[in-house]
Amino acid sequence: MQATPGEFEIIRDYFAGAPRGEGVVLGIGDDCALLQPPADGLLATSVDTLVAGRHFPADADPAAIAARALRVNLSDLAAMNARPLWFTLALTLPHSDAEWLRGFADGLLQTAQAYGVSLVGGDTTKGPLSITIQVTGGSTAPLRRDGASVGDAVYVSGPLGAAAAALPLVLGQKLAGDSERKEAQRAYYFPEPQLATAAAIAPLASSALDISDGLLADLGHICEQSRVSADIDLHALPVAAIARQLAGEGALELAACGGDDYQLCFTVPQERIPELEQLGLEAVRIGTVIEGAGLSDNGERVRAWLDGERWFPESAGYQHF
Ligand SMILES: [Mg+2]
Known part of the structure; x- marks a missing residue:
């Protein structure tokens, strides 16, 4: 070289x-x-x-x-x-x-x-x-992946699916108008590191990570490290407006599995939830930590639910740049 x-x-x-x-x-x-x-x-x-x-x-x-x-x-x-x-x-x-x-x-x-x-x-x-x-x-108060306990509530810090919906436009695989293309560029190239949210939740959260590979995959990392599992209600997911605009009905799947949004996923013990809710954050509760016993490290630790039934992504994998 x-x-x-x-x-x-x-x-x-x-x-x-x-x-x-x-x-x-x-x-x-x-x-x-x-x-x-x-x-x-x-x-x-x-x-x-x-x-x-x-x-x-x-x-x-x-x-x-x-x-x-x-x-x-x-x-x-x-x-x-x-x-x-x-x-x-x-x-x-x-x-x-x-x-x-x-x-x-x-x-x-x-x-x-x-x-x-x-x-x-x-x-x-x-x-x-x-x-x-x-x-x-x-x-002075680091957040880690290994502190989640059974019964903790699972939260995400803000809307998901924007970057994944934007990617086809960013790659020029899908045509769009000027304003849509600009919004897509912003979603993909200018993710907002959730530093203020992290500082606010640090005294309350039992675990946290940033969502780079997709909510379900990344929450799986918290579950693995914490030796627990989690149930997620897909109706509760905050889906980004631009994801709905660009992907229509596919937006929910992008919010669940698409990456690159860099929102935080974190867990909060039940007794700290009132304090969290008082912070006035954009964060949304999406599920609950449950027992992880009997699951292997590679097992499916995160179970997504939609209308009372287990939900699985239609797409086998997501394109990440
Ligand atoms: Mg990370």
Whole structure:
């Protein structure tokens, strides 16, 4: 792999005017960044790679790609109730393209500023387009996947199905008007990391994660880690308006199984429900945690119900970018 000198400097220069965030003793420019961990709490860290043609179309708007790459990582911090602090970026680029890089840097800068997270290091390499971001946050009250108990209520933080309904438009597989296409781009490239909701529910929730692969699959991860199972009432699912608009009757299935919305799924013990309801969140109760005994780790731990009958998705699998 051959390095492409000079390219990262474009991003660095672009970021030079950005305010230096919390805990950054020494940022980009030396062999390492020097960072001051928060005085209390834990560091939460996560890394994610997006590959062109697999996670986003190669010809997509670079600012949108950057926004999505960072937002998706920030969503993992939200899932653990960690406050965003720092991130590093590794970019693999097929060729030197200053215009693409400026667009990418612009999208990254805007997103970083919006969420108060500082870019503290980076690397570029020549090769097929891919983006790796590692984020680090601080948490005094981390949320985890392994704390759900039988009887807990299952909640989602907001509407589901938008990104999955948007994907065919984003990929150009389905034609749409200007306003629909814009809304689809927003749903897919600009998911909202649920940081405020995570902070609000942290004292009450027994478990949480962010929904990246689809509600039923991701709730299954909570169930596996917590050694429980869950019943979900599909009538209770908050289905995104754009999903109904674009997918009609298929919207419910997209809300249950489609990914990329980055809402939170979380559980709350019965006795804490009144406090949760008082918070005035958009969160909706969709089910209940039940006994998981007798189920293997690979067993179906999440049972979806519709009008009193077990419900199974019609589609065998979902296309995720
Ligand atoms: Mg996650």
